[in-house]
Amino acid sequence: MQIHIENLPNHSILHLSGHFTLPQIKKLKSELLEALLQQRVLELDLSAVADMDSAGFQLLVLLKREAKAHQKSLRLTGHSAAVLSVLDSYQVSAYFGDPQVLPKEVDIL
Amino acid sequence: MSMEQLRQLFIMESGETLNKMEDALLLLENDKDNKEALNVVFRAVHTIKGSAGIVNLSEVSQFAHGVENLLDRVRKGQLQFDTDLIQLILACQDYLQNSLNAIADDADEDVIASLQQQAQKLNQNISQYLEASEKAQSVQTQPSSEAMPDNTAKAEKIVEQPIRKETNKPGEDKTASENIAVAVPPSVQASAATDNIVEGTSEALSDMIAVEDEHWHISLRFGLDALRNGVEPLATLDYLKQYGDIVNLTTLCEHMPLAEEMDPENCYLGFEIAFAVDPTNNVTKADIEALFELIIDDCQVQILPPHAQLSQYIHLIQELPEDTFMLGEILQKIGTLTERELETGLEQQDIKPAEGAVKTVRKLGEILVDGGMVNPDVVTAALHKQQQIKEHKITPESLLKIKAEKLDRLINQVGELVIATARIKTLLETSSDTKVVDEEREYEQQQQGQHNALKESVSFMSRLVEEIRNSALGMRMVQIGSSFNRFNRLVHDLSQAQGKKIELQIQGADTELDKSMVEKIHDPLMHLVRNAIDHGLETPQQRLAQGKSERGLLQLNAYHDAGNIVIEISDDGQGLDRQAIFNAAVKKGIIGSEQSLESLSESFLDSLIFEPGLTTSSIVTSLSGRGVGMDVVQYEITRLNGSVNIKSQTGQGTRIQMYLPLTLAIIDGFLVNIGDYAYVIPLDKVVECAALTVAAGEECPDYLHLRDKGLPLLYLRKLFDIQSALPERQHVIVVRYGQQEIGVVVEGIQGEFQAVIKPLGALFNDLSGISGATVLGNGEVALILDVAALIAHVSEIKQYNSHADVSQQTTAMVADKSEEYLIFELAEQLQADQLTHRYGIPVRYIHQVMGKQRLLPAPGMPPFISGLLNLSDATLPVLDLYAYFGHETAKVDQHNSLIVVEVEQDGEQVRLALQAHHVYQVTAFDSTQISPATQLLEHWSELMSTEEGFSSEYTLASKPHYFIQGVSQFKDIPVLLLDIPELFSRQDLSFGLTQEST
Incomplete structure (x- = not known):
């Protein structure tokens, strides 16, 4: 699992790659939370996530909730097949920033 | 409630259910596309299946299950109703009814065996139909369930906070609209329904409201250590998908703590799943539970079958850790519960949303509207439909079953109350008459005021009593x-x-x-x-x-x-x-x-x-x-x-x-009188009243000319033989029964009167023309006239040739030529083949009848004089007729009675007491029923002459028949009718006769 942080003027993009699963989850949790705290607008690029399980999913939910609680914006982009499969299974894709349901303005709140 | 009581309740309710089912089936026969009727049939079978399971009647339950499968095919359009199929289902309905009857009656083995045969045969027929429909179905390609995934995608959403939809929210997904088309869907598992009972809902069977949704509902909560133990929720869902369709799913992670405390290796996930399995597979709750067997240590599973009772859902919602309101909304969203069901359920539990919940509701509501998920029309239609069904289901609750005897007792008591009220009214009226006289003094005026107030209250009370009476009687009335x-x-x-x-x-x-x-x-x-x-x-x-x-x-x-x-x-x-x-x-x-x-x-x-x-x-x-x-x-x-x-x-x-x-215990009567005697004519039989004036010395007419119609008249005075001064003015009460009208002539009209019918004793059973008695306000008894019998009586007298009214009222009315006799037995019948000594005395000679009396010994009297009877005004000899007829002295026992007869001899009343072994009753013989004594003479003389112990001193005259007036029959036994005046004229008795003392 690797996290590459790309800082842009208005927001940061975190490029995740590799496994997003239980064995790595503790490490992931601290790193991602920290990244979230530092940025107002954060984008998670999931295009390179090879594998994701329920633990990974939970972490995404946590991040999303923290972002909301702290009035920050968290966007998930470039979902890999592995990520999509999980979100589909849990029937939660709408929750994670489907623009049709949650337009940007609403999301930024 | 014991199992036995539950069973009785079940049998009773199922009877009604089956009746409804039958009606609906007959309706279907003429209108094979009648969806509503089909649903009624389906619901009936479905209810019986579920209820039978509850009361452990597994055979009935299983049979109903088969029928339900069959009906489900019809509902899904896989089978077409034809006459044969309806006949089959009718036969199934019969079988169910018969089985229930057999259970109710504790039928013997033969009946049960034949029922089992019946069931087998029917089951074969059902399977034939099922197979036929399966073949037909395999040709079709597009099973309806394929449409699902599309719809479900729209409903995806994680719910983080308590939410609540607004009423005009969009997008109930399409499952809702499917629910409408199919109001009542398949299989409740009996086991699930049993849970409901066991969990102590005190509701009656009918009370249970089944939800409309036809999916299984699974509530899944993973334990914190699930992930660490290698349980992957995703895998569980995949596993589940092999056995059916996850129609809808909501992921919950409410229990995930704040970021600092959140352990990412813990599992905080939970799911609410609407799960569809092929209904033809007969999947049971246990089957689905088995799917979770491997992970059962790491999760909590709750499964509700399709159409589980609403209360079960409410129970589920309350048991789950999440917020009640939010869960309710989730269930609603995934289509398990409808909004109405949820509302009903929550109202029952008196659950109100928390203050904070309402706010967040808005947010989600907006999102949903943006998403365009709910079509308001669909919601309205669904609600309307459900309202109808609900109303239908709720009706039985407003009915109360009580024992008929309790009601009878109430009506009886109300009857007494009516009498008591009438009595108070009469008393009050009598007392007011006296009050008017003393009007001078202030004290009296005050009394008068109080009296009026009392009168007012009493009239109010009697109105209430009348209303109570009507409602009480109404309770016995059914459509x-x-x-x-x-x-x-x-x-x-x-x-x-x-x-x-x-x-x-x-x-x-x-x-x-x-x-x-x-x-x-x-x-x-x-x-x-x-x-x-x-x-x-x-x-x-x-x-x-x-x-x-x-x-x-x-x-x-x-x-x-x-x-x-x-x-x-x-x-x-x-x-x-x-x-x-x-x-x-x-x-x-x-x-x-x-x-x-x-x-x-x-x-x-x-x-x-x-x-x-x-x-x-x-x-x-x-x-x-x-x-x-x-x-x-x-x-x-x-x-x-x-x-x-x-x-x-x-x-x-x-x-x-x-x-x-209408068989009522109380009637509205019309009170009339003849002389001092009061009679009640049922008011509903009274058509009108008219005056009848008969000039003195004129004959009373048999007919009244009333509006160009001849009205036969019946004089109660004659009928009941009332001897009193004939008033100048009489009244004709026109009564009607069936098509016939007659005029009943009475002498006074008292007005309307509420009469509580008191049946007359067995003694008056043969009395015709009287249907009962009632007690008047003043405590006197009035007889209630039986109008039908009176009319029949008139018809008979007038020899009506019209047989329009074929009522076979046999009128034992006293005809002109008949006479009443007191029938008694002279001595005990000693042997079975011996003829009883039955005699009759014309009632007009009887002075009185007494029980056993102490007699004064009469020395020097002939053996046929048992002794002397001391009355207040005279001492009478007691004649033992049995001995007088030449037999030995009659035995005296507790039955013995004394009949005092009286004749007029030479202008004086002469009395004599006769000893009787047993007095029967008074009966009327008309002249045709009495044969002359002459036919008996020879036999009688012979009998007399051969008797022993005949005192030569007091020899009977050679013509004993002289005091036998004739012979008749009473209860198929000959009765000798005594000629009393002749008896009194006997020389050998004349000495003992006591003259009326003055």
Whole structure:
């Protein structure tokens, strides 16, 4: 699992790659939370996530909730097949920033 | 509630359910696309299946399950209703009814064995249908479930906080609209329903509201250590998908703590899943539970079957850790519960959303609207539909079942209350009369004021009592409709069997009559309906040939008429064959052979079918009209104090009317009097009143000319032999029963009166013309006149040749020439073959009858004088007639009575006491019933002369028959009627006769 942080003027993009699963989850949790705290607008690029399980999913939910609680914006982009499969299974894709349901303005709140 | 009680409740309710099912099936037969009726049938079978499971009647439950599968196919359009299929389902309905009856009656093994055979046969038929439909289905390609995934995608959403949808929210997903099309879907598992009971809902069976959704509902909560233990929720869902469709799913992670405390290796996930399995697989709750067996240590699973009771869902919601309101919304969103169901459920539990919840609701609501997920029309339609179904289901709750005897007791008590009130009223009126006299003093005025106030209260109270009376009586009244509807099936079956096309029309189904009456008329009614179909209505070919419509019409009608209820059965068949009736009647000797068919009225001929003799088989074969067992019908109706009327027109049809009383314990009466005697005429029989003036010395007329009609008059004074001064003015009360009217002549009219009918004792059983007694306000007794009997009496006297009213009221009215006799037994019957010594004394000679008395010994008296009886005003010799007739002295025991007879001799009253072993009763013999004594003479003299112990000193004259006036029969035993004046004139007795002391 690797996290590459790309800082842009208005927001940061975190490029995740590799496994997003239980064995790595503790490490992931601290790193991602920290990244979230530092940025107002954060984008998670999931295009390179090879594998994701329920633990990974939970972490995404946590991040999303923290972002909301702290009035920050968290966007998930470039979902890999592995990520999509999980979100589909849990029937939660709408929750994670489907623009049709949650337009940007609403999301930024 | 014990299992036994539950069972009884189940059997009772199932009876009603099955009746509804039958009605719906018959409806379906004519209208095979009737969705509503199909749903009723389905619901009925479904309910029985579930309920039977609860009360451990697994056989019934299993059978119902099979029927339900069959019906489900029909509902899904995989099977088409045809006549055969409806017949099969009707047969299944019969089987269910029979099984329930067998259970209720504790039927023996034979019955159960035959039921099992029946069930097997039916099950075979059902499987044939199922197989046939399966083949048909495999040809079709597009199973409806494929449409699901599309819809479900729209509903995806994680819910983090308590949410609540707004009413006009968009996008109930399409599952909702599917629910509408199919109001009642398949399989409740009995086991699930059992849970409900065990969990202690005190609701009655009918109380349970099943939710509409046809999916299994699974609530899944993973334990914190699930992930660490290698349980992957994603895998679980995948596993689940192998066994069915996850129609809808909501992921929950409410329990994930704040970021700092959140352990990412913990599992905080939970799911609410709507799960669909192929209903034909007979998946049970246990099967689904088994899917979670491997991970059961790491998760909590709760499974509710399709259409589980709403209360179960509410229970589930409360048990789950999440916020009640939010869960409710989730269940609603995934289509498990409808909004209405949720509201109902939460209202029941009195759960209100938390303050904070309402705010967040808005947010989600907006999101949903943006998402365009809910179509408001769909929601409205769904709600409307569900409201209807709910109303239908809730009706039984407003009914209360109580024992009939409790009601009877209440009515009795109300009756007493009515009497008591009437008494108070009378007392008050009497006392007010005296008050008016002293009006001068202030004190009296004050009293007067109080008196008026009291009067007011009493009149208020009596009004209330009257209302209570009416409601109490109303409770016993039921609508006849349910009884009528039972004939739907009979008509259906018979018309099938006979190849006739018959339409049953029911009118006046809401006519109310006494419950016991409804039950009692069912058999006669059934008989008449059967007859109408068997004999009255023709086959379609015959009907067409006669220019009638192919379909025969049978009508059942009920309505009220002058205090009676009239039940009519009419058909448009061929009518009665009068020639055949005539021939049969002549053959039976009912009509003299000198009569011709033309000389007799049609109505008379028609009425002959009620003659018992005319129901023989020879008639039925030659007679194309009615005939079988009609006498039984008449008997039953007469027993209910009703009458039967028949009208028939050849080729046009037949109508039979049954007039029945409303059998009330209290009647509105019309109080009249003759002299000092009060009588009550049932008010509903009274048509009008008229004055009758008879000039002194003029004969009382037999008829009154009333508006160009001759009205026969009946003088109560004559009828009851009342000797009092005849008033100048008399009144005619015109009464009516059935089609006949007569005038009852009375001397005073007191007005309306609420009479509580008190039955007369067994002693008065033979009394005709009186139907009962009542107590008046002043405590006196008034007799209630039996108008039907009075009219019958008049008809008899006037020798009415019209047989319009075929009521067989046998009038034992005192005819002119008859005389009443007191029947008694002179001595004990010692041997069975010995003739009893039964004698009769004309009542007019009887002074009094006394029980056993202490007699003074009478020394020097002949042996036939037992002693002397000391009365207050005289001492009488007691004659032992038995000894007097030459037998040994009669034995004295506790039955012995003394009959004091009295005759006028030479202008003086002379009395004598007769010793009797047993006094029976007073009965009337008319002259035709008495044979002259002469026929007995020889035998009698012979008997006397051979008797031993005959005192030569007091030898009977050689003509003992002199004081035997004649012989008659009482209860098939000869009775010797004593000629009392002759007895008194006997020389050997004359010494003992005591003259009236002055």
